[in-house]
Amino acid sequence: MLKPNNSWMWYYDQKYDALMLDLGDDMVFRVAIPTKNLIPCAFARSTFTVDDASAYQSFLEGMSILELSAPRKAELALNAVAASRFHKPLMPKSWFFNQQSDGHSPQLGDIVTLNTDLGEGQFLIIENSGSASLCMMADTTSLPLNAAKEMSFCETIKVMNDRMTAYEGAVETPITLALVG
Structure with a gap:
């Protein structure tokens, strides 16, 4: 399972038109949020904060009851952290x-x-x-x-x-x- 650390970096990749998370060791995570749903600060480079790590852990704990593989849980949790930090407000549907x-x-x-x-x-x-x-x-x-x-x-x-x-x-x-x- 992925363990967050202070070297992880959020950045926007123009080539892929997507928010990314550099996990180090030549690993990059591509966030599933469409560009049109990102707030302006998502386009600036920023670190994976202590609050991000805490949210990541909370999301992982909450999804422990789901029958998902460990990689899928990590994917869901990282996307959830990105959404909690960078998603534009939405109207209910x-x-x-x-x-x-x-x-x-x-x-x-x-x-x-x-x-x-x-x-x-x-x-x-x-x-x-x-x-x-x-x-x-x-x-x-x-x-x-x-x-x-x-x-x-x-x-x-x-x-x-x-x-x-x-x-x-x-x-x-x-x-x-x-x-x-």
Whole structure:
């Protein structure tokens, strides 16, 4: 698993038209956020801060319940850190998702489930602004939002909190034990 350090650097690569994170040792991570969704400071070189490292750890801890490989978890966590630091504010697009009766107030790093008429997906909470949250798709299979639009792994969307439920993780089959003695 990747361990953040103070030599990591954020920078914008004109050639690839993408925000990048230089991880050292000839490793570079390409952020999944489209350029049009980046705030102006994303185009200036900056260090991976202590706050970035703390957010990275929070995101990794939150996604421990997901059935993703370690590299996919690292990818999701790095994209989430980039989104929390460099993503432009979004207006909620809650109409894609079904309202839930048990309303949820998610925290940074929580995994939630969002349902559409065509399926459901798990999302990582990047930021909760009170009544709505910035979410990042945490499923590797795409989620159809409607007949013409779908979301893919690491895409972001802002959604009203009344559309989400807490993710419970995979249901485990109980083990029956016989008490002997």
